[in-house]
Amino acid sequence: MKPRFVSYTTCLLLVLLAARVHGDALPPGVMRIDGPPAPALRLDDLDGNAFDLADSRGHWVFVHFWASWCGPCRREMPGIAKMTGLLADSTIEFVLVNTAETEDAVFSFLGIVAPDLVPLLDSDGLVTEAWQPRGLPATFLVDPAGRLQYQALGGREWGQPAYLDFLRGLTTE
Amino acid sequence: MRTVRRYLTPAIALVSACLLPAAGAIEPPWPGPFVENERILMVLIPRTPEQMAAFYEARGFPPAAIERISRTCFVTVHIENRSQDVIWLQPRQWKLTDGRGEIRPLESDYWKAQWDAVDLPQASRSTFGWTQLPAVRDLQPDEPVGGNIVLPGTTRTFDLDARFQTGADRRGTLIDVRFRNIECPRSGSVQ
Numbered sequence: 001m002k003p004r005f006v007s008y009t010t011c012l013l014l015v016l017l018a019a020r021v022h023g024d025a026l027p028p029g030v031m032r033i034d035g036p037p038a039p040a041l042r043l044d045d046l047d048g049n050a051f052d053l054a055d056s057r058g059h060w061v062f063v064h065f066w067a068s069w070c071g072p073c074r075r076e077m078p079g080i081a082k083m084t085g086l087l088a089d090s091t092i093e094f095v096l097v098n099t100a101e102t103e104d105a106v107f108s109f110l111g112i113v114a115p116d117l118v119p120l121l122d123s124d125g126l127v128t129e130a131w132q133p134r135g136l137p138a139t140f141l142v143d144p145a146g147r148l149q150y151q152a153l154g155g156r157e158w159g160q161p162a163y164l165d166f167l168r169g170l171t172t173e
Numbered sequence: 174m175r176t177v178r179r180y181l182t183p184a185i186a187l188v189s190a191c192l193l194p195a196a197g198a199i200e201p202p203w204p205g206p207f208v209e210n211e212r213i214l215m216v217l218i219p220r221t222p223e224q225m226a227a228f229y230e231a232r233g234f235p236p237a238a239i240e241r242i243s244r245t246c247f248v249t250v251h252i253e254n255r256s257q258d259v260i261w262l263q264p265r266q267w268k269l270t271d272g273r274g275e276i277r278p279l280e281s282d283y284w285k286a287q288w289d290a291v292d293l294p295q296a297s298r299s300t301f302g303w304t305q306l307p308a309v310r311d312l313q314p315d316e317p318v319g320g321n322i323v324l325p326g327t328t329r330t331f332d333l334d335a336r337f338q339t340g341a342d343r344r345g346t347l348i349d350v351r352f353r354n355i356e357c358p359r360s361g362s363v364q
Contacts, residue, residue, distance in 0.1 A: 029315055
């Protein structure tokens with residue numbers, strides 16, 4: 001293969017990859033947003049460990065707001081558990097934020113549906129309100145610079161190939 | 174062609190009362206009166222006082238708050254944008270009427286006064302807020318939205334005329350959805 005052809009092919013592949021991540025190839029229900037700085041996110045998780053989104057610069061963060069009373073949240077959670085398992089070797093950090101529920105309510109739901117997930121507890125719901133999600137469930141993707149780059153509209157099937165490929169594509173930009 | 178039907182079975186109503194539809198698709202058979210066409214799906218699920226009391230009691234709401242909730246009429250609304258354009262959700266512009274005239278839904282100011290009166294904890298206020306239909310939303314193609322609208326308790330049937338602007342600039346063809354003879358289920362009407 002001639003070097004020039006290899007070069008053109010490489011360029012074409014890079015362009016196609018970029019288009020896949022940034023262009024029309026977004027999976028259903030995922031919307032690009034304008035990249036404003038992500039609101040503060042400092043909460044303790046179900047095990048009592050402190051989390052601060054500001055410490056997550058340098059890699060993508062999947063931030064997901066949910067509550068166990070919300071039907072679509074419950075239906076979506078198994079797909080999220082599957083996704084986190086399949087992308088365990090990626091650099092994406094997965095952060096689940098429970099909105100305004102007690103530890104008992106969170107534990108009794110996740111203990112059955114997704115026992116490996118340890119969510120942050122937004123016990124009074126004020127952090128969720130600061131993020132202004134369009135509803136529950138809500139997912140934001142925060143880029144390595146700490147900016148909101150994508151949001152998902154409502155519940156999505158995160159364990160499906162379209163979403164997994166999209167998320168993998170973020171880390172290969 | 175719009176289709177309006179009533180399809181409310183007690184069993185489905187009880188099950189659906191336990192899980193409120195927020196921003197996610199629901200599946201047929203629709204558990205209440207609905208309008209479905211190529212642009213929009215809109216489903217109404219009127220709730221009994223017992224259903225709403227059970228839902229909020231299970232989320233730790235105190236008896237004083239439950240008592241205020243039980244005086245009112247909750248209707249869970251589910252909407253999906255089936256079009257390729259933006260559809261504007263603005264429930265304040267909907268028209269609710271019964272035989273005596275217009276009905277004013279109980280909005281956030283009303284509930285804030287109620288919660289202040291019973292000193293409702295912030296977590297419960299947050300949960301209550303997320304269970305309400307948003308005041309404004311630019312529904313994107315394929316986007317669902319769900320939540321409650323709350324009316325003063327009534328035994329009369331009422332009509333709902335919902336108008337939706339469309340297009341990012343709100344200048345697209347209007348969508349009008351009409352429901353007739355909606356009824357707030359009375360206490361004990363769902364076994």
